[in-house]
Amino acid sequence: MPETDLSLLIDAAREAGRIAVAYAGREMQSWDKPKGAGPVTEADLAVNAMLEQHLPSARPGYGWLSEETEDNQDRLTRDRVFIIDPIDGTRSFAEGSRTWAHSLAVADRGQVIAGVIYLPMRDMLFAAARGQGATLNGQPIRVTAAATEAEAEVLAAKPNLRPDHWQDGVAPIFRRAYRPSLAYRMALVAQGRFDGMLTLRPSWEWDIAAGDLILREAGGTCTDRTGRPLRFNNPNPRLNGVVGAGSELHEILIGRLDQPMQGHRA
Missing domain, CATH: 3.30.540.10 (Fructose-1,6-Bisphosphatase, subunit A, domain 1)
Structure with missing residues (x-):
């Protein structure tokens, strides 16, 4: 059990x-x-x-x-x-x-x-x-209910705001913060200390697995960068980035991302 x-x-x-x-x-x-x-x-x-x-x-x-x-x-x-x-x-x-x-x-x-x-x-x-x-x-613990990017404080490394990641080359206007541990970033969003987190490069399952469940059980949405649910124990244990937030902010962030047609972007 x-x-x-x-x-x-x-x-x-x-x-x-x-x-x-x-x-x-x-x-x-x-x-x-x-x-x-x-x-x-x-x-x-x-x-x-x-x-x-x-x-x-x-x-x-x-x-x-x-x-x-x-x-x-x-x-x-x-x-x-x-x-x-x-x-x-x-x-x-x-x-x-x-x-x-x-x-x-x-x-x-x-x-x-x-x-x-x-x-x-x-x-x-x-x-x-x-x-x-x-x-x-x-x-x-519970995620926040930030409903617009202007209201949000999001945990993300600076390279995630490169124009080529975002539609029309325009990055969101959320306030950015950072913590070195990816697992901790996910936990802080679950706690409601921050409104969302994202990492857009291929990411190892072991950095993400526990945080995925904790964030979702705290009422949030957690997917890869394309909006697909995360699945684990893959032959190649890397996932296509992670976006985690309350449901409204998550939808906004996924909607703003420019989805590459081939491969992953670093």
Whole structure:
């Protein structure tokens, strides 16, 4: 059941936080991943090792997809799969920021049924199970109802406002903010701290899976950049961007985007 999966994810996220916090603020080994995929630290690997030992042993029939584990296509044969980012925002974690997160989810036949985003340095645990609503530290959360782009404050990296992403080359006039962790951006929209978020480049499933459910269970709409619902555990675990907001603002943003006919835009 999603409820028991959620309890499992919450316990695992808190243990991940204990491990990661022990590394925070001290020198640690780090490496650059191949093909410009970003840094990884010994803390990422330690958290991943704990999760990979603990979660599959608790759910032997589930598949496994994690940023820090070499992908195994066996997951495609499983109805349910863990989708894990041991530390989302590794670069900011290594730099001493407090806005990195653990992102843990379970997807059932492509749909997320339980998700947790945990920021241990801020004592913020966002959680949701399908059909049960979304919470922050056990209290219900809800998206805002901003109905126009002029009213909205949207979390987005600056390159997302390039003219070539938008119809007629005109970017929206919303107020822009940014946080380095994509999972945290989605959680902040679910919390109602910001009105929407978007990222228009291909994005990894492990950055998004937990936030997709939390945002939708908080009353929001979350899709790819074309407006299609997100599906997970794909052979290539990348999605065509993410747009998340309350329903009215989401419709406005999707309507303003210039949809490329071929491929993805960075």
